[in-house]
Amino acid sequence: MNAPASPVATRPTVNPSQLIELLTAYVPAQLPVLITGSPGIGKSDIVEQVAHATEHDLLISHPVVEDPTDSKGLPFPSKDGMTAAHLPFGDLERAVNSDKPLIWFLDDLGQASPAVQAAKMQLLLARRVGTHALPPHVTFVAATNRRTDNAGVTGILDPVISRFATVVELQPSVNDWTEWAVRNDVPVELIAFLRFRPDLLSVPKRGRDIENSPSPRSWGFVGKTMPVVARGLELLSYSGTVGGAAAAEFMSFLGIYRQLPSPDSILLNPDTAPIPENTSALYAVTAALAAYSNEGNFDRVLTYTDRIISGGGREFGALLVRDALRRTATLANTDAFVRAQGGEIGKIIQGN
Structure with a gap:
């Protein structure tokens, strides 16, 4: 026995x-x-x-x-x-x-x-x-x-x-980290990347070499260095902060992010502006629009958000609106948001 x-x-x-x-x-x-x-x-x-x-x-x-x-x-x-x-x-x-x-x-x-x-x-x-x-x-x-x-x-x-x-x-959580990042003005492209690749938020270090590995703290350092590092030094800088593999993936994502239409161009024609089909590009666009939202353009942001939701991007619509409200709480008082509460946007904010 x-x-x-x-x-x-x-x-x-x-x-x-x-x-x-x-x-x-x-x-x-x-x-x-x-x-x-x-x-x-x-x-x-x-x-x-x-x-x-x-x-x-x-x-x-x-x-x-x-x-x-x-x-x-x-x-x-x-x-x-x-x-x-x-x-x-x-x-x-x-x-x-x-x-x-x-x-x-x-x-x-x-x-x-x-x-x-x-x-x-x-x-x-x-x-x-x-x-x-x-x-x-x-x-x-x-x-x-x-x-x-x-x-x-x-x-x-x-x-x-x-x-x-x-x-x-x-145990780290990408949702908690991104909430902190939004409140602390971390660059939107970094927030979008870690939402796209949450598995890279924290990676255990396996060896004993003198090098960094991805962690909430090290990604925070990346966010602080992004505004001051020249583009020609980005890969070198970020590799020293989160390791070469994670930095290379982040640089690939930045390449996509930088080719996307600007928030201005999207909001000029929110009824017809193209909506990315690529998942990484969708993370990038929604993060950028959330950071760009203000009381003067929030009606157009919500128009574009409705189209994202109607196209099956309910999760992305929720992230966009929630990030915008975290950054600027007064957006909840705009006429556009009050009207949107009765539709799909209101349902996703309430978690339904």
Whole structure:
């Protein structure tokens, strides 16, 4: 008789929206959370966003460069020299003496030495070090890469893991990334490309060579460099940011994007302007029109959008209108949008 298979331990996975929702519930309740995931997928940014949303101050510590005394305080002798007390300093002193709600974020915890991790245990569970107690309004959140990420992680001590109320693994989502990108004025052609190739948003690095790989963070750097890099240097620049294969695909997409008609030419005749049949070109056109939309031309944008939807491009119509509204919320008050609410555009916005 075969022995039963051993259960495989798995961490629950969350996308960025779910992690924000979870932290927004846990942090005000002073419940510590440990977030795992590959490098560059937005763990730190999400914690910062939650701190702002929950009106907490944010204290960021990097245990990988700490000594155990950072978590215990320095021993200081009394005047008679017969006793000593540990005096907090640095981040510990700030947390102990804080008087407002505070997220104490332990970033890259898995890269810290076992001695430093062990020094954190008393803070995480007993919430005190020596005679110094943490105020109740201090909440711990920690993040770490995984051992498979080639990020110098050897693991986290089991007693440290057990101090967290929950452990979750963050997985990037192209929908969450593009929502962030629209709000932060990332070039529309990059947004369109990653919608077309969502599998390239985050690609695990397999080797140990000194090179970058695609991640939400590295694509964010591409967005920042696009306005300043000369066309003759684009492939070289982007290859150094996301790797040669992803950069080559992005350059091919840019070639298509740059040959498309301009938003101006489309909106001059929205009733007759051609609608691309190629999927990548459709992503490019809808992203460009969303960025170009304003209160003066939104009626023509919606006319063209209706034609896209009627031709079977319901998903593209939804992306166009939603991106336009994210960029310029006042478009929802235009007569054209109010009228469109009763038709197919209204249905796709409502998710029907």
